[in-house]
Amino acid sequence: MSTLTARFRPLFYPRGIVITGVSGHPGKFGSVAYHNLMACGYAGELFPVNREGAVCFGRSTYKTVGEVPHGRADLAFICTPNSVNEEILRACAQIGVRAAFVASAGYGESTEGKDMERRLVALGRELDLLIAGPNGQGLVSTGVGMCAQIVAPYPPPGPISVVSQSGNIASSFMNYACLTGIGMSKAISCGNSAALELADYLEYYSEDPDTEVSLAYLEGVADGRRFLDVARAHSARKPLVLVRGGVTDAGKRAASSHTGALASDARVFAGVCRQTGIARVETIEEAYETAAAFATQPLPRGPRTLIFTVAGGWGVLTSDACVQAGLELIPLPDDLRRKIDTMVPARWSRSNPIDLAGGETRDTVPEVLELMAAHADVDAVVYLGIGIQAAQANMFRGGPFWPEYGLERIGCFHEGQDRRYALAAAEASRRHGKPILVASELVYTDRAYGNAGPLGVTEAGRMTAPSGQRAIRTLARMVGYARWRARHT
Amino acid sequence: MPHTLSEHESKELLRAAGIDVPPEHLVQTTAAAVHAAETLGFPVALKLCGRRIAHKTEHHLVRLGLPDVAAVRRAGDELLATRRAEDGDTSLLVCRMVSGRREVIAGLVRDPVFGACVMLGLGGVFAEVVGDVVFAVAPLAGGDAEELIDALEYGTLLGPFRGEPAVDRAKLARILETLGRLGAERTDIRSIDINPLIVAGDAPIVVDALVEIEGNPS
Incomplete structure (x- = not known):
């Protein structure tokens, strides 16, 4: 110790x-x-x-x-x-x-x-x-x-540790831990930071064997140099996800130089994050998603991304986000195209995003997930549309014909399939050491029903991003951190 | 009270720190300016130079692209005639004309929380309008300077662009690292502007500089 x-x-x-x-x-x-x-x-x-x-x-x-x-x-x-x-x-x-x-x-x-x-x-x-x-x-x-706190909630156990200069925001992060099931090791609100400040807790988390990812909410930095040293040493060991509040462009430096006039607080802090490998996130919800992804997914080795979708529009929006985030939407490798050609009817997209256009049969989705993750030219996969079969099963269940006319059989099959897909995504990801981020808004909209897709993702110990765009932004932060690690350690 | 060094003194400080600054001559008379221009080779730029003269462009104290002796003579007389009592000691600075289509600004500033920070921005004298500026806390170690260049949003402008070669990244990185080292070693320096740093061919060339020093002038 x-x-x-x-x-x-x-x-x-x-x-x-x-x-x-x-x-x-x-x-x-x-x-x-x-x-x-x-x-x-x-x-x-x-x-x-x-x-x-x-x-x-x-x-x-x-x-x-x-x-x-x-x-x-x-x-x-x-x-x-x-x-x-x-x-x-x-x-x-x-x-x-x-x-x-x-x-x-x-x-x-x-x-x-x-x-x-x-x-x-x-x-x-x-x-x-x-x-x-x-x-x-x-x-x-x-x-x-x-x-030991005067507020709720209490998060499930897990690998994320939180330090916050606002007690409320520590609670917000804990609420997301409860919601996603991706839990926490520790959380502390700094209060007035009289003797121990945010950097002290981060320094401890960087050495704490039970913390795999730190998540911080920061408003003010007391000692800039110490923060820089602590953050850099932390990132060299494990990811540090940070939300900063109270940044304005008002903090122009007193100097008669152009450099001084351009040195806003926001710009300097952006530099600090770049130099120290901090994964800076604007919002609480995306910060939690990012910390959860770091905690549950392998680090990507590079930016080469495949998008896998069961319907066109999601793939289009997610592709746009992919390019915008600076990730590489790679051309679909030829050998992968040839293999999928043998698996589904010719109407599939035959390009990245891979859109099977409904041509999949019982085992196609798990097989394609495996093929994508295994491919040497692919660093990461974003998988869209989990849970839509289960959502239809839910409509069958609530309709006037359930369980007659074969609805029970097909409904249960759909639910079983979505669960299988979720587990297959996690398995392929672990087997090949590459992130496979799963995204669907059903994680929120179908909560009451308990959609088998997102539930399967939770069962696999991971979280479902609520949209392809958010999954992409999370992935981009992971790629950024992985790149920093490669350069600095 | 902080004070600024003259352009020439600022460049001498940078030169002493190891940054390449093109040769220039500081002279007192138009005749000497003409002689200096002949030594440097035409075209030249002529500037009024003094500790109390900053923001020369705004005050029309710069004459660019002077092609011959007559032009230098005319410009020298004009600049000397604009001098005012409050300008203090002034001289004429004769520089070889540097031309390039790409300009950047590089600088050093002290942030109240993080201390000395190096800046790089696109647009040179237009940097404030362009707004593509990035900072790194000094000193710059390892690949910090290269990462700073990569962090520019429109950094592709510094790559091969419309017939211009890519900027010599190693040279640019060395300038940034030197600024960072000055920030760490010279605590009396309050800020530095190298503005513009003109990319001529592939080389970033210091065309103007302003160093601000803490305390009263010695």
Whole structure:
């Protein structure tokens, strides 16, 4: 274990947690955190503290931190008013606590609290206590079942770790983890970043063996050079997906030079991302899709892309997006064309995008997926239109004739086929070490029904992009990162 | 107070740092300008040069493409006549005319968060209008300079284009790297503009430069 992972261990892998500010009132932050820790199945021991020893969720509480047995808790989740926190943190250190997440407000976010925040940082240093926050909404660590936060949700476990300068946006990312099933290892909201800031968490994630991809929401950079070094070292090991808010063109530099006049904050930061291999994404939803793709797909070796579709229009739009994103929409290799010629009627597209024009039979789609992934001139595949057969099956099910007239048999066959296609795409991708991104809006529109196509993609441990264009943009970010890695490591 | 070096001083600073700058002569009189022009070879450009003179084009203090002695004499007299008391010390700068259809701007600026940053932009004196400019935090290591060139949106303009050869990327990259090194080593430099950097044939040539220095002039 590196020094860094050892240092963060009490924060993300505590054996026990002291929670302060727990109350008989279930709406208080301390009670909510206590509730969430219990509800999500935290693996360690919990030590709720209430100054009156009130009963909370039918459980007794400790009146003071000092009553908590020594050496059993190494994290404190602080929800008490700022005025008592110094005393509480000293008591925590006495019983062996090594890290604290301070959720309490009233620190540097207000003018009056700035001094108290400085004292908090000094206290952390004095007590050798790792202090996260203050004024943050909490952290999760699925490795120990820890939902130490004052908000929902709790994400499923997985390889993505989040750090956010906004608590709400950390929640947004977690909501996408719940929606897609591509889960998280850790998530933390920085709060005021008094002692630990975004770059510190990223540095830790870059070394953390349970994190395969980091996902960050950034508004401000405290130390540009350190951010640059940390981001570069991170990207050299694993992908860093980043959304930046608060960038305007207003930040023109004070200089009488043309260079100064042209040096907007946005342009300089674009350069920083290019130099450090950061996969910069504009929106939360696409950032999550990108992180999920990094977490579940092999890295593309290059930009040579094949599009595979069961209908024309999707392929056309996705081809346009492919060219626009700087990916290479390759001419269909001759040997591939000849092979597919033997499999389907002549009306198929015979070019990239590969559009079978409805000529496929039972095994054609899995076979074509395999052929595409296996081909030496192909780096990546985008597969469009999964789930449309199952969608028709759903219409059969809801119609007046189900299950008569052979509808049940054909409906179940369709659903089975879409599931098979999803699994075949993932298998071919894994077998050949190439990304196959699957896209269909049915992942959203058919959620209530539970369309077998997108469900099959989830079963295969991957996610369905809601459109071909979004799959292409995700792929382009993967290609960009892979290229950076090849150049820099 | 930051102050700017004259065009000639700025170019000397770049030259000392290892950037190729074409030979030029700084003279005080029209007669000396004529002599310098004959030494350099026609056509020449003549500029009024001084620490307090920036943005010369806007103030009509540049005479380009002077083909012969008579033209240099006329231009020299005109430029000297435009001098005003507030221009401070001024001289005439005689440069060999550089022509090329492609211009870029290269520069250095200090970002308040990330520190020294190197810039490359298309369009030279029109860079602000074109808006295709890219930055990299200095120093530029490894392939950073090449990547900066590749990051331009319309970078194909620097490839083989309408009968012009591709720009010498290695030379351009070296200029960018040198700017980055100056940013890291010379903390007294507030900003640098090389504008324009004219692509003549395949070579990027420094045609004008402006270096801004922190603190009062020595």
